[in-house]
Amino acid sequence: MISNCGRDENRNFSGGKAGDQTGQEWHIRTWYNSPWDCVLRHPDKKVRELIAELSEEAANNNKIGYDQSQRLTFWQQLTKSKYRPKNIKTACETDCSGGVCAVVKAVGFLLNNETLKTKISETGWTGVMKNMFRSAGFQILTASKYRNSDKYLLRGDILLNEKSHTAINITNGVNSGEPNSATNKVTPNNTTVNNTDTSSTKIQSALYFEKGNGGGVRYNVITDLYLRYGANVNKYAPIMVMKPGDVCIWYGYYNIDPDTGRKWLYVSCKGKVGYASEKYLKKI
Numbered sequence: 001m002i003s004n005c006g007r008d009e010n011r012n013f014s015g016g017k018a019g020d021q022t023g024q025e026w027h028i029r030t031w032y033n034s035p036w037d038c039v040l041r042h043p044d045k046k047v048r049e050l051i052a053e054l055s056e057e058a059a060n061n062n063k064i065g066y067d068q069s070q071r072l073t074f075w076q077q078l079t080k081s082k083y084r085p086k087n088i089k090t091a092c093e094t095d096c097s098g099g100v101c102a103v104v105k106a107v108g109f110l111l112n113n114e115t116l117k118t119k120i121s122e123t124g125w126t127g128v129m130k131n132m133f134r135s136a137g138f139q140i141l142t143a144s145k146y147r148n149s150d151k152y153l154l155r156g157d158i159l160l161n162e163k164s165h166t167a168i169n170i171t172n173g174v175n176s177g178e179p180n181s182a183t184n185k186v187t188p189n190n191t192t193v194n195n196t197d198t199s200s201t202k203i204q205s206a207l208y209f210e211k212g213n214g215g216g217v218r219y220n221v222i223t224d225l226y227l228r229y230g231a232n233v234n235k236y237a238p239i240m241v242m243k244p245g246d247v248c249i250w251y252g253y254y255n256i257d258p259d260t261g262r263k264w265l266y267v268s269c270k271g272k273v274g275y276a277s278e279k280y281l282k283k284i
Contacts, residue, residue: 001253001266002031002159003055004167005066005099014069019091023271025066026099028059030216030251031150034165039141040133040158047107047116048156054103055168058085060239060272067093075102075122083109097125100158100166104133126162133158151175171253219267219281221246227274231255231264239274247284248276 005026008016020026042048058064064074064085074094081087083106094102101124108116119136134140138158145152151173153159160166172178221242230236231254242248246269253266255275264275 001028001171001251002167002169003027003052003059004029005058005094005096006165008066013095014067016065016067016093017091018065018067018070018073018093020062020065020271023062026059026064026094027271028056028170028268028273031153031169033148034159034161034167036147036159037142037162038130038160039146039153039169040130040138040160041141041154042138042156045156047111047113048154050107050110051104051156051158051168052170054083054085054106055100056170056273058099058103061085061088062271063088063091064099065091065093066095068095069093071095071098072122074099075105078102078106083107096166097129098122100168101129101132103168104136104158126160126164126166129158129160129166130162145175149173154178217250217252218284219248219250219265220244220284221248221269221276221280222282223280225276225280227267227269227272227276228264229274231257231275232259233257233277234259236275239272240270242269242276246270248281254278 007013008025009021010016042051070093073092075098077088077090077092078085101120102122104116105120105122107113108120115136120132124132130140150169152175153169153173154176155170155172157169158166159169221244223244225242226238227240227242228236228238248267248269250265250267255264255266257264263278265278265281267273267276
């Protein structure tokens with residue numbers, strides 16, 4: 001899965017309304033071959049994890065949309081929001097490279113990493129990203145196994161086509177040597193998420209993939225149902241309430257509730273991405 005910022009609500013590169021009008025301007029989707037010229041990988045797992053986490057926050061916040069002509073407004077709002085995309089309340093815009101560069105620069109501020117803060121520019125674009133990220137300590141991976149498949153990618157890797165596009169990988173590949181995991185926010189007693197809290201406890205949990213169901217299976221919601229940050233009703237806070245008749249799209253990833261053994265599907269719904277109990281979903 002990747003966090004991908006592509007085009008505006010009119011499928012254009014500029015001219016749209018500020019913010020994500022469709023839930024698809026910046027969203028989480030399955031990996032695809034752009035084709036990619038290389039993968040940019042930071043050697044520090046902590047840096048990679050936070051890159052992935054912030055990119056997920058941006059994809060899940062519909063105040064952040066796509067528009068090349070207003071691409072720096074995302075960074076402006078990010079600096080006002082303690083460098084957390086989830087905290088942005090004012091509609092703003094970016095593009096693929098502006099979004100990736102802003103996320104990585106924000107990681108520098110959150111981790112007090114001077115190299116990322118000073119070497120990564122929010123004005124960067126795809127044609128300069130390889131050299132810029134190399135100067136900030138990123139490895140440049142050009143082997144075909146990294147460019148042509150998601151199997152060897154790590155969570156927090158950056159995919160780059162130098163002429164046209166960039167995106168952030170958010171799941172570990174099956175041959176990456178790392179468990180396919182996702183970071184989930186834990187909120188005690190099933191309370192709602194405090195969107196201004198940047199220090200909440202987080203855990204790592206296994207994320208599985210069911211072969212043969214990775215093409216975007218559609219489900220109807222059959223009752224009022226929380227879309228949650230993780231696969232457990234008592235441990236993970238809700239992202240939103242889904243209503244009967246709402247459509248979810250499942251790309252094959254799921255998790256197992258450690259208390260009940262029930263399968264929870266990792267789905268997208270109305271531009272948000274999270275976990276929903278399979279028990280309350282009906283395949284279309």
